[in-house]
Amino acid sequence: MHLKNKIMKILSFLLFFIFLSKLMCFGSISDFEYIWSDIGIGSNNTSSRTTDATLVSSEALVENSLNLESESAILIEQNSGQILYSHNIHQKLRPASVTKVMSILLIMEALDSGKISLTDQIPCSENASSMGGSQIWLDPTETLSVNDMLKAICVVSANDCTVAMAEYLGGSEENFVAMMNEKAKELGMNDTCFKNCHGIDEDGHETSCYDISLMSRELLIKHPDVSNYTTIWMDSLRDGKSELVNTNKLIRNYKGATGLKTGSTSLALYNLSASATRDNLSLIAVIMKAPTTKLRFAEAQKLLDYGFANYSSKELGKKEDIVKTVNVSKGIEEKLDLVFEDTASLLLKKGEEKNITQEITIEENISAPIEKGKKLGEATYYLNGNAIGKFNIVAKEEIKKINFGNMLTHIYSRWFNIIR
Numbered sequence: 001m002h003l004k005n006k007i008m009k010i011l012s013f014l015l016f017f018i019f020l021s022k023l024m025c026f027g028s029i030s031d032f033e034y035i036w037s038d039i040g041i042g043s044n045n046t047s048s049r050t051t052d053a054t055l056v057s058s059e060a061l062v063e064n065s066l067n068l069e070s071e072s073a074i075l076i077e078q079n080s081g082q083i084l085y086s087h088n089i090h091q092k093l094r095p096a097s098v099t100k101v102m103s104i105l106l107i108m109e110a111l112d113s114g115k116i117s118l119t120d121q122i123p124c125s126e127n128a129s130s131m132g133g134s135q136i137w138l139d140p141t142e143t144l145s146v147n148d149m150l151k152a153i154c155v156v157s158a159n160d161c162t163v164a165m166a167e168y169l170g171g172s173e174e175n176f177v178a179m180m181n182e183k184a185k186e187l188g189m190n191d192t193c194f195k196n197c198h199g200i201d202e203d204g205h206e207t208s209c210y211d212i213s214l215m216s217r218e219l220l221i222k223h224p225d226v227s228n229y230t231t232i233w234m235d236s237l238r239d240g241k242s243e244l245v246n247t248n249k250l251i252r253n254y255k256g257a258t259g260l261k262t263g264s265t266s267l268a269l270y271n272l273s274a275s276a277t278r279d280n281l282s283l284i285a286v287i288m289k290a291p292t293t294k295l296r297f298a299e300a301q302k303l304l305d306y307g308f309a310n311y312s313s314k315e316l317g318k319k320e321d322i323v324k325t326v327n328v329s330k331g332i333e334e335k336l337d338l339v340f341e342d343t344a345s346l347l348l349k350k351g352e353e354k355n356i357t358q359e360i361t362i363e364e365n366i367s368a369p370i371e372k373g374k375k376l377g378e379a380t381y382y383l384n385g386n387a388i389g390k391f392n393i394v395a396k397e398e399i400k401k402i403n404f405g406n407m408l409t410h411i412y413s414r415w416f417n418i419i420r
Contacts, residue, residue: 063087066306068299071269071289074209075303077311077347078217078275078282084307089210092191093288096263097134097157098271099199099207101215102180103166104153104261108223110169111146118147124164127173131159133200136242138164148237154229155244157262159198166197173197187214201267209286216260216273216284230259230275249297250274254304260284264293274300281313281347314353316381316391317344323379323393324362331368331399338362338376341392346381357382362393368401 064073064087072088083089110116121143129138136152138144138160144152149165152158163173170176173196180194184207191208199205219226233252235244246252247262256278263271270290274297276283285303290296317323320339328336346356362377370376377393 066302068287068302069291069295070287070299072209073285073287073299073303074213075283075285075307076213076217077307077313078220078277078284079313079345080347081214081217082347084283084311085303086210090191090208091288092206092208093271094201094205094265094268095199095207095212095288096201096265096268096271097159097199098212098261098263098273098286099194099197099205100153100157100162100263101212101219101261101273102183102194103162103176103197104150104226105215105219105223106169106176106179106183107146107150107153107165108219108226112223116146116169118145118150120146122146122149122164122168124160125167128160128163128167131163131198131200133159133198134247135160136237136244144237150229151232151235151244152237154226154259154261155232155235155246157247159200162198184211184215187211187218189214199263199265199268201265209288212271212273212286212288213284216275216286220258220260220275220282220284227258230261231257248272248274250276250300253297254301258282262296270296272296272300274304276304276308278308279312280315281308281311283307310349312348312350312353313345314348314356315343315345316358316389317379319343320396322396323360323377326362326366326376328370328399329365329367330401331370332402333399336366336370336399337396338393339396340379341373341375341394344379344381344389344391346389348383352383355384356388357385360393368399370395370399372396372398 066085068087071093072091073085074083074089075085076083111118123143124138124140126140129140134157136156136158144161149161152161166173166176170179176197177194180197184192184194189207189211192211193204193206195202195205231251232244233246236242237244248259250257254276256276258275258277260273260275268289270293272287274285283304285300287296287300290299317340319342322337322339324338326336326338328334359380359382360377366376372395374395375392376395379391379393380387381389
C-alpha cells in the first residue's frame with residue numbers, strides 16, 4: 001500500500017508538470033496547409049452528395065437524343081440532382097395527379113415534424129367525398145388513419161383522401177394549396193402554379209418536368225419512409241373490403257423501382273414521375289404528356305435504363321470516416337481526429353473512375369477551443385483536372401481550451417484510470 005501511494009504521488013507530479021507545460025505552449029500546431037492527392041479513386045458503394053440540381057451532363061445538352069414521343073422528359077440522379085437527360089424540361093404543362101407528389105411531401109413533413117402521427121384519424125368532408133376521379137369513395141361519416149390515407153393516395157391516387165388530408169393539415173383546401181405553392185417557391189420550382197391539391201384539370205394549374213423532378217427528389221431524400229407506400233403493389237383498406245392496386249406499373253415490372261406517382265386526364269394526357277435504385281445509384285425519370293399510358297411507362301423505363309447503363313455512383317469516403325489525426329495547441333487534448341462531414345460520393349460516367357484525383361487540404365494553426373463538427377478542411381475531387389466535387393472535413397469531437405479547472409479534472413481522470 002505504501003508503494004502504491006508513492007507511485008500515485010509520482011504520477012500526480014508528472015501530470016501536473018504536463019499541465020504546466022501545456023499552459024506555456026502557444027505554438028505547437030498541426031501541419032502547415034496540409035495537402036495530399038490520390039489518383040484513380042473508386043468504389044461500389046452508395047452516394048449522398050448534395051450539389052446544385054441544375055448541374056447538367058454533356059448528354060443532357062443533346063436535346064431528346066433518345067427520340068422520345070412525350071412532350072417533355074427529364075432524367076436526374078437523385079442524390080446530386082444532376083440532370084442526365086433533358087427534353088423540353090421547362091415547358092409548362094398540366095401535371096394531373098403527379099400534383100400529389102407535393103401533397104404527399106407536405107403530409108410527410110407534418111409526420112416527420114410530429115404535427116401528426118400515422119394513427120391520427122382523419123375525417124372526410126362533403127367536399128372531399130364529392131371529388132370524383134380516382135378515389136376510394138370516402139363517406140362523410142367515416143374516418144381513416146393517416147397511414148391508410150397515405151396508402152390510398154400513393155397506391156391508387158385517391159382524390160378524396162388527398163382533399164381530406166389537405167383540409168386536415170391546412171384548415172381548408174385553399175390554405176393547403178397556398179402551402180404547396182410556398183413549398184414550390186422554396187424548392188425553386190419556378191415553372192409551377194398549383195390551383196388544387198389533387199391534379200384535376202384547372203386553368204392555370206401547371207408545372208414542368210424539371211419542377212416535378214425537384215419535388216420528387218425532395219420527397220425521396222428528405223422522407224425516405226415514403227417508399228413504404230410508393231412501393232406497394234397491392235394492398236387493401238377497411239378490413240380487406242377496399243382493394244388497392246398501384247397505378248404505377250413499374251413497381252411490379254421494373255427492377256429497383258421505388259415509386260413515385262402517375263397522373264392522367266383528358267387534357268394532361270399521361271404523366272409519370274418514376275424513381276428507381278440499382279447498385280446504390282438512384283434515378284428519377286419524369287415523363288409529361290405522353291400520348292398513351294403504355295408509352296409513358298415505356299419511355300420512363302427507357303430513361304432509367306439509359307441512366308443505369310451509363311452512370312455509376314462512387315463512394316470516396318463514408319460519413320465520419322477518419323481522414324487524418326492532427327495536433328492541437330492550447331487544448332485539453334493534444335490530438336484530434338478529422339472526419340468527413342457527410343458521405344463523399346460522386347456520380348460518374350462508367351469508366352471514369354481511373355481519371356479521378358483527390359486533393360485534401362487541412363487548416364493550419366489548429367488550436368482549442370474546437371466545437372464538434374467544426375469545419376477544418378476540405379476534400380476536393382477532380383476529373384481530368386476539373387473540380388467535380390468538394391466535401392467538408394470536420395472535427396470528430398469537441399476539444400476545450402485548457403485552463404486550470406478543466407486541467408485538474410483531466411489530471412484526476414487520467415490518474416484515476418491509471419491506478420484503477
